[in-house]
Amino acid sequence: MLYRHYICFLILSIFAFPNALKAFQSDSLCVNGLFKHHMVLQREKSIPIWGTGKPETTVHVSLNNQRASATVQPDSTWRVQLSAMIAGGPHILQITDLRDSISIDDVYVGEVWLASGQSNMEFTLGSSLSWAEEQLHADFPNIRFFQVVHGMNNQQQHDVQGSWVRSSSATAAAFSGVAYHFAKKLHQEKNIAVGIIQSAWGGTPIEPWISEDALSSREETKPSVIQARESGAQPTQLYAKYLQDVEAFENASEGLRLGVHTLAYQDQHWKKVSFPLQVSSIYGDETALYIPGCYLWVRKHFDLSSLDKDATLQFDELEGEAAIYVNGTEIELKNAQGTSQGLVLPKSVLKKGRNLLAIRLRSLWATGTVGHSEGSVSLVIGTKHIKLDGEWLSNISVEPRYPDLPKERNNPGVLFNAMIAPLIPYSVQGVLWYQGEANTWRPRDYQFMFPLLIQDWRIRWQQGYMPFLFVQLPNFGGNNLAPADESWAYLREAQLMTLQQPATGMAVSIDIGDATDIHPRNKKDVGLRLYEAARHIAYHEDNVYSGPLYRRMEIKDHKIIVYFDHAGDGLISKTASVEGFKIAGADNNFEDATATIVGNTVELSHPSLKNPTTIRYGWAADPKVSLYNTAGLPASPFRTDK
Structure with a gap:
């Protein structure tokens, strides 16, 4: 019902606001900023190419013996659609009209993934634990990153700033650590070019990454959209002033x-x-x-x-x-x-x-x-x-302090407008998403906002159930900069519930966080776990792609027997005793449970509980957990009390 309601709302809003579709007008032949040297195009999917030019002129596009033409529309936009291609390259993309010509070299066809979210997706390979090793072996010219320049806007933009950069020991340090390890594994296993479009920004909640149209379709979030519109705030100008203040800080003397x-x-x-x-x-x-x-x-x-x-x-x-x-x-x-x-x-x-x-x-x-x-x-x-x-x-007050980002960066839709909308309809295989820390203050809202984002992006890309893979928040106990409490457990639960959406996969990271650092440095295992999910969901391989997920429980002889999906060949504990389970009776007074693995199940008991009714696993900001399947993937935290 939510999905159908949003489609209707989107169609109405497109017809109600035709100017929202209008691109920046220019008589010069231009192509969207994604189309640059060293780019990667998605294999085996149609290839849209678009830009702006002089109205009523004809634009010709050629790539690998394919040719297509389009007439520039009155609003200065043009778009062609090339047929799907198999992996390979290098190719040259040629775009011409009567006056101008654009030539884009070293174009490969392979796998393209969009990597988005907040700081843990943006966290660089050069700052991660694996960098010392990776720096020696990062020369993969067919792993290419396009890092979208930060920006925010009240209106949907139609062009993007950034460039495609080939992986090397000199360049890879700036890439997303999570996305790099995902791309490296994909490149090595499939032996094809991999392109990562990195559009992430640290400290951002989910709301600005969802379009205003989608947020307006929900009664819970519609008031925030109206409030932002009525405020008259101009995030583009505010961000420009922020960048000036950053420059003043950098040059402080x-x-x-x-x-x-x-x-x-x-x-x-x-x-x-x-x-x-x-x-x-x-x-x-x-x-x-x-x-x-x-x-x-x-x-x-x-x-x-x-x-x-x-x-x-x-x-x-x-x-x-x-x-x-x-x-x-x-x-x-x-x-x-x-x-x-x-x-x-x-x-x-x-x-x-x-x-x-x-x-x-x-x-x-x-x-x-x-x-x-x-x-x-x-x-x-x-x-x-x-x-x-x-x-x-x-x-500490001699020099200026680093300026605060404008609070308007968190307004509904402003990051979608500036950093996601300009990427559409570039063909991608799927999305990698690592975000949620900035929403732990209202974690239950994430139960509807995260699915809303997924549906919003899928509708706009028009690629059906585009695979959407995400990272469940890691363990974190909090520090003097960022507190952490049970809200982290609720946010993880919201992420777990999002697996009800089709073609989604979740990389559990409850065992590889950092108790005192909200930015854990182990990004390699996160990227590899996302790749395992991609193998099954995007590439339809028969692999164990998830850690154990709670299925159901059965109360028997003063014990609770817990059944799991994705148990693989069996469950194991990484410690001598199984840690992380708590058990309670009708009073909901939870005690540490005695847990025993029996094949693909876990039996729970407590000596003072004759009538147990409820269980929890890993239900804390920084829990001690030890349950895995034999593939080495950790179980997701969960609870049976609601």
Whole structure:
């Protein structure tokens, strides 16, 4: 019923707002920004190609011995449809009219997937655990990423910014870690080109990724659409102002202008601090004021009685982007990472008596550290080892802090308009989705909003039940930047319920998160689990593609017997005893259950419960769980009480 209602609403809105279909008008021949050198086209599906030009002129398109023509419409748009092609390449795509010609080289036909969501989809391969290994073997010229430039808009856009980049040791670090591992496995197994269209943005809830038309079709979300429209907010202009403020932050130099790096600067009013020197430890509860980023200045005065040799400034820990000054002279060190960093200080920069060490540390999301404890920063002169501990001084307000993104970025439909609509109708095999953290504050709404997004995108792409694969939220216990509670369990439940939608698959990640980091660095296993789902749902292989999913339970002899789908050849526990199950009676007072695996079932009991009625598994933000199938895929958290 929801699906049918939305189709009717969409048709009506298209006829009611014809200008929404109007593209940017230009007399010059243009093609949508997805069509660029090194692009990948979806194999075995028709190939739409579209753009703008001078009205009433004819546009000719040729690709691999196929030719098609189209007349540019009065609204300046044109579109042709080429027949499906088998995997292969390289090809040249030619687009011409009477005056202009566009030639696009190194075009391959293979598999194309759209990777979308928030920060854990955007999380780069270069920041993931596997990067040290992958960097040595990332030269896959037929794995190509198109990274959609961030943007937000009140109106559906018809062009997109970005470029296709071939995977190499020099380029792959910037790719989505999850999507890269998915693409790599797909490329190696199918031996064809793989294109990933990466359209993701950290910190975003689901609402801006759904079109206004779809959200207006639901009574629960229609008021938010009306409110956003009536506010008169202009997200495009607000985002442009935000980018200007980001540039000002990146080029900040107020500290140098004031002479903060010099001995003469007066710092009596600065905050007295001790190790570790980092935003989150120094400013504690105030940390949220300096997210997503700031520049932390720290200063340390020290005395020297003699200067007969060069010195070494030793950091047992220095992480983040730092600028280091001694008595006003910058000591070159950029993007330091790790431990045991040593800097040679020529004796010419030092002086007898009073000296100054000043450090400007760039902090993003409260990262960046100078020294972990007393004595972790020191000066070595010959055999002398001078500890630079004791009192340091800190100031976080010298430079501008990183600007906050406009709250309008979360308005209904604005990311769909700017980052999804311009991709349609580019043929894709399916969607990879990793999002939900930003919706944990109202997790039950996700039960209808996530299916609504899937239906919305499928209707607009007109590719039938386009495979939609998603990641269930990992375990996360919360930290001082992001709290976590039972709402995470409810959000995972909403994701589990979305499997009722056809041609969907879920990669469970409850065992590979990070208890204290909302951005777990193990992206390889996430990508590989998505690939297992794709093998079955998109490529129709007979494989175990999911971890165990709760099917039903049976109460028998003071025990509860739990049956699972996707048990494979049997259930196993990765720990000596099966962890994660809780059991309750009619009072819903849950206790840790004694769990025993019997073939494809789990038997649960508790010595004080003679009449158990209800069970839960992994029902917490950061649960201890251990149930897998023999394919090594973890069971999804679930509950039987509603």
